[in-house]
Amino acid sequence: MTWGAYSSYLVFVVLVVLAPGPDTMVTLKNALAGGARGGLLAVCGITMGNLTQGTAVALGLGTLIVHSQPVFTTLRWAGVVYLCYLGVQALRSAWRGDYGTASAAGSRSSGFRRWREGFFSNVTNPKVLALYLSVLPQFLDPVSTGTLDALLLAYTVSVLGGLWLLLLMFFVHRVRTWLRRTRVRRSLDAVTGTALIGFGTALAAES
Template sequence: MHSFSWPTYGAFAAFALLLVIAPGPDFAVVVKNALVGGRRYGRWTSVGVTASNAVQGTAAALGVGALIVASQPLFEAVRWAGVVYLCWLGVQALRSAWRGPAAVPEDGEPVGDVASRWVRWRQGFLSNITNPKVLVFYLSVLPQFLQPGSSVVHGLALAYTHAAMSLAWLFLLVATLHTLRAWLARRRVRRSLDTLTGVALFGFAGRLATDSH
């Protein structure tokens, strides 16, 4: 087994960073929930996204992901589940824009109970786990940064690095939205952002529906 290559790891980290900061469905879902419930909801959604990244990265490293991608019916079922779920979230965002934002405390942090946190975590997790393109990413990209004879541990290290970078980026996004909470609390601004988020979610759903692996 070859030793771990730090230069290769650095190249992967740089590549992963570019992918992480590119807006996608996860970005839109985190923004939607952060607008609704401030940092707490945004962070729980981010943790859900990261948990899904870890699950899909583990599946790819262990070889399970390849079986899912190779099974056309299963792959299509996951893909269309993702399309439907993103559309549902898009409808929620547009409904919020139509009705106007609900009032939140001045600090932007709703009281929230365990159930509400679970809902936000679940939305982040499902928006990612039902996107088979994430799994395809791990299966197609990770091998390019692994040396011949690399162990499963090396593959997991790359997958978890991507997940950790995603969490850091989403937490930064949530913190930025919290900093702008006074401006975002304006009714017109919130309704505009909810509309844009809803349209973006429908756009991501459409792209997922038309893409083929």
């Protein structure tokens, strides 16, 4: 692979990474509820999910999953249910508005729970798999490129995506004083919850 081709790929990946999606909302949800630690663990889970899907595509397993209708359908509906579940959690927090008690409970929440929310929200999202399958072949020459090139392209998405989410998490941490206001927290939780359910509904509506 030439540096010119990789540079073009980088430009495309940056545009994809900056577009808000379920990963963004899950990071916000956990950063708001669990602070910097909660946000960091969620980002680590999302990045691991991204690496898992990217590796599957680079090694040829992604094509098998997509072409196996029962497996792909199961994955899609698992993603729908999980995104909606996370969205309902955020909406419940917005409805209750009891952030004093919630903050104490959030500080005691298992770190694995934060990581798990990030990992499963990503790994059960077949749109990530479909993105890899549709984009990577455009930048790979079957004659001159191999598995290592495919892994490089896949891991580039994971790394840049993780870095962007880390920046988002640190921004949330920097403005945490403002975000502690009950009205602001309720509004953000309502927006985040609605967006997550919206992403889940859009995923369910796809044929």
